[in-house]
Amino acid sequence: MITAHLLVFVTVAEKKNFSRAAEALSLTQPAISQQIQSLEDYYSTKLFERTSKRVELTRAGELLLPYAKEILNLSAVAKGALDDLVGKVTGKLTIGATFTIGEYILPLVLAQYTRTYPDVEVSVLIANTEEIGEKALNHSIDIGLVEGRLVHRNLTLTPLMEDEMVLFAPADHPLVGQSVTADVLSQERYILREPGSGTRMIAEEVLAELGVHPTKVFSMGSTQSIKEAVEAGMGLAILSKWCIRKELQYGTLAQLSPAGFRFPRPLSVLVRSGHFQTKAVEEFAALVRAFPAAYNAS
CATH class of the missing domain: 1.10.10.10 (Winged helix-like DNA-binding domain superfamily/Winged helix DNA-binding domain)
Structure with a gap:
């Protein structure tokens, strides 16, 4: 042929x-x-x-x-x-996902998807929101899952669920369980992603909204290294709640809660506007949309 x-x-x-x-x-x-x-x-x-x-x-x-x-x-x-x-779900499915979704949420969805549709060949690309948008526009991916803001006339973003950026500390930190103020938090050391990272920029937005002006900041190149540094007592950090959910559950990290403060952000599904979707893509999209309710019920 x-x-x-x-x-x-x-x-x-x-x-x-x-x-x-x-x-x-x-x-x-x-x-x-x-x-x-x-x-x-x-x-x-x-x-x-x-x-x-x-x-x-x-x-x-x-x-x-x-x-x-x-x-x-x-x-x-x-x-x-x-x-x-003829009702078959086969073919290829290429998914683009931003880092938090790709590392902490997507594996939970794909575990069920691949069990249900074993004949679909799945590949995943992890990148930032802008890169995922570009990949969707040039047909390199079938569907995207993003945690950032993106506006383009040829892309459709549908809110999926709400994420939350949280300030956290080692479980035995003296500020855990206390009512903390901006002045107190400004005296703490902070462990953030490297300059230029999207996660770093969001963390700086959180600190600015809290009115916190840290004088001591460590930079690290991965989410995992930040979590381990906080557990070791090097300082405080700000990450998506998805990134630390297991550590919160096991009690090795603890969330700090400045009075009345929340920093939510949407997680969204991204597709090319008006583009034909195969059954493989449609079924994945349906499973993703059902994930928040299924996860909260579990």
Whole structure:
């Protein structure tokens, strides 16, 4: 089939190497060469310039590449539509998720989804909200789960559930259970993500809203390292409540509660506006929407 040949063509174009393309497609190198030759015969033009180290697209190959990708995408969509017609849930599902959702919420949803629909090939991309939006727009993902603000006329964001940023300390910290003020909190050390991190920016927003102006701040490159540093007594931190739910449950960390303060933020489902959704995507979206109620009931 022409689509099989086009898949080989796109893979070689992306890998720039016949051996790596053969490995990616679980084919032999002679089979790859034969399919490229057949495609060049079909189009009556040379598609690659071959050297001893790599292959490069010719002008004709560069022209064909976007069409080949679109044909492969339409073929996948057509198969999904026919599967939907007969009630099958198969195919591929590519999910984009921001860090908190991807690391602490998505695994809970996917555990149920993959049990229910074992024939769906699932892949996950973890990135920040803007990158997830870009991936949705360029068709690199089917659906996104984001925790940030994003506005684009070709994207639809639907609120999923409310998250909350919390200030926390080691369980034996003297401020636990106390009524804390901005002046008292300003004297504490804080452990935040590295400058430029979205989580760092949100934590700084929380501190500003609290009226806290810390003079001692440590920077760390991951959520896990922050939690362990707080448990070790290095200072206080601010993260999503999802990130520390197990530690709160087991009593190794404790939430501090300045009087009357909350910092909620929405978690949302993101899709391309007006884009056809396969049954695999629809069923995942339905499961995600049902997750808050199912989780709270458990």
